[in-house]
Amino acid sequence: MSATAGRIFLSRIVGQAVFDPAGDQVGKLRDVVVAIRSAKQRPRVLGIVVEVLGRRRVFLPITRVTSLDSGQIITTGVLNVRRFEQRSTETLAIHELLDRTVTLPDGNPGTVYDLAMEQDPRRDWYISHLAVQAGGKRFGRRGPHQVLEWDEVKGLTSEETGQGATHLLATMDEMRAVDVANALRDLPSKRRMEVVSELDDERLADVLEELPEKYQIEILGVLDPGRAVDVLTEMDPDDAADLLGELPPATAEGLLLQMEPQDAQDVRRLLSYEERTAGGMMTTEPVVLSPDATIAEALARVRNPDLIPALASLVYVCRPPLETPTGRFLGIVHFQALLREPPSTLVGAIVDNDIDWPRPGASLQHVANLLAAYNMVALPVVDENSHLLGAVTIDDVLDHLLPEGWRESDPDNAEVVTHG
Known part of the structure; x- marks a missing residue:
């Protein structure tokens, strides 16, 4: 969707490069942080989540964004590089509001597939409009699309169970597996599992390989056993063995028994070696x-x-x-x-x-x-x-040589100054 009268749809800017005043790229925009106060009051935009070097996601206040025109996101040049940690009063517009079910003015259900932000005369940014699809595929048919003001719909201020992830995943289509893994880490557990449920087996396998151990175990633990086996089969045998090795022995054995005999044999062979040995690290599928x-x-x-x-x-x-x-x-x-x-x-x-x-x-x-x-x-x-x-x-x-938990580690320095 295009911007209208200063209106910027988030689908246009998510994934766009973020530049400092000198024109050097400092990262990519991955989300917009908003504060939702009530169903009638438009959410205020607090800032953006920028993925910087090392694939760390950091928070940049909207007051440090000098331009959002035509996808050219320009900052004042100062970034706090401490990893972004979402507060309880904050909502991630892309990751949490897309695919939400809302009640339309006519009383029928709809699904949010985009959001728009606008700047008021005081130069504050707000989420002003929602792009919704009436009915939506989760309700058995695809209805008409419409753009409504924030206070014209109901249901965005209450927690939703069973929220889909179709439109959120569309924003991740071109992201590498490691970047999707980073995005999942930053989501609340409920939303993370909603996204996982809609990833296909091959994509989920690639993402699991990039996640820290605790998230791998969390995700595998809630998957239906049949799907867990399918995902493990899609993983590289050495990664599947590493993950199974962290599960309770009875759980791991149950999954192995459901795998195809040849796949299970490769994984069992890898599990027989000590972790920090050539056998424990190798893949069984070279060329x-x-x-x-x-x-x-x-x-x-x-x-x-x-x-x-x-x-x-x-x-x-x-x-x-x-x-x-x-x-x-x-x-x-x-x-x-x-x-x-x-x-x-x-x-x-x-x-x-x-x-x-x-x-x-x-x-x-x-x-x-x-x-x-x-x-x-x-x-x-x-x-x-x-x-x-x-x-x-x-x-x-x-x-194995890097410190344990290196995927989640951050440097001690809290701020860097880019050019400008």
């Missing part, structure tokens, strides 16, 4: 090829967009079977080597295997030393009979 595969085939495999960059950096060459644990491990081929050879060349002709690769019991420190010594971002894990068991990537190593 494995036989020696008679061509460079063209190898490049096609590493081009898979679902592969993280570290896993796409190496091809692991083995005798059949090619599922881990594989037949005899012959060596690795670096992605750069694939680019230097003719497409018809066989990968078996260019393997490297001159390093003493770690066994599954190798320590975290040993694995980190190998990655650093050989300038690698991933390496194979093999058993005593030279069978490939999996691969350890640098992100898994960093996850």
